[in-house]
Amino acid sequence: MSLLLDAFSLVAILLGLVFFVAGTAGLLRFPDAASRLHALTKADHLGLGLIVLGLLPRADAVGGPARLVAVWLLVLVSSAAAGPLLARLARRR
Amino acid sequence: MAAGAIRFALLLLGWAAMTGGADLVLGALAAAAATWCSLLLAPPGPHRVRPGALALLVLRFPWQALRAGTEVARLALDPRRTPTPGEVTWAPRLPPGPARDAFLAYASLLPGTLPAGAGRDGSVVIHALVAGPDIAAAMTAEEARFARAIGADG
Numbered sequence: 001m002s003l004l005l006d007a008f009s010l011v012a013i014l015l016g017l018v019f020f021v022a023g024t025a026g027l028l029r030f031p032d033a034a035s036r037l038h039a040l041t042k043a044d045h046l047g048l049g050l051i052v053l054g055l056l057p058r059a060d061a062v063g064g065p066a067r068l069v070a071v072w073l074l075v076l077v078s079s080a081a082a083g084p085l086l087a088r089l090a091r092r093r
Numbered sequence: 094m095a096a097g098a099i100r101f102a103l104l105l106l107g108w109a110a111m112t113g114g115a116d117l118v119l120g121a122l123a124a125a126a127a128t129w130c131s132l133l134l135a136p137p138g139p140h141r142v143r144p145g146a147l148a149l150l151v152l153r154f155p156w157q158a159l160r161a162g163t164e165v166a167r168l169a170l171d172p173r174r175t176p177t178p179g180e181v182t183w184a185p186r187l188p189p190g191p192a193r194d195a196f197l198a199y200a201s202l203l204p205g206t207l208p209a210g211a212g213r214d215g216s217v218v219i220h221a222l223v224a225g226p227d228i229a230a231a232m233t234a235e236e237a238r239f240a241r242a243i244g245a246d247g
Contacts, residue, residue, distance in 0.1 A: 063110065
């Protein structure tokens with residue numbers, strides 16, 4: 001059982017890292033500021049979500065899982081607020 | 094008053110979940126301060142949230158995040174594919190105000206769309222990673238789901 005959980009954590013975290021790499025590749029490759037914002041937000045949200053998912057079975061029983069999920073939610077909320085603002089500024093220039 | 098009580102209870106519940114029930118007095122003080130701020134910054138509107146529709150929206154979100162992330166990752170990592178970004182003008186149904194702003198923030202997390210400011214005649218400019226005619230229709234469908242969840246569809 002613990003071996004299975006370890007394998008689950010490993011796969012989820014490695015997959016999460018792949019999406020962070022993809023987000024960074026998009027930041028370098030995409031042609032305009034708004035497209036780079038797509039890469040930085042959407043790929044990294046999924047990457048962070050997968051890393052959080054992989055860490056959940058390893059979290060302390062008291063409060064740990066809720067804290068991990070809260071990290072993901074706070075990142076989502078802050079980039080939902082910042083993304084459209086930055087896109088609007090980039091378009092105005 | 095009821096809105097304040099509900100927000101206070103949810104914030105305290107969040108505190109309890111994260112601390113495992115430790116320092117509840119401190120948590121109650123923090124939740125009270127946060128409730129005061131939230132009532133000041135986002136006073137309760139005329140809409141009544143529909144729990145069922147909201148739960149559907151929340152449960153659907155991980156799938157949307159997966160679609161959005163894989164779409165961007167494939168465009169970024171596959172050398173044979175390049176993004177064809179463009180701007181799409183979209184006419185929102187929600188009136189200008191906090192409900193529309195909340196939806197636009199939410200839409201920035203959905204696959205392929207990033208609201209990028211106001212267009213002419215009350216429209217909204219959507220930046221799309223792969224611009225196409227189906228972007229506006231997808232936005233309208235998502236807006237309907239969102240409006241149902243927050244009770245803003247009349």
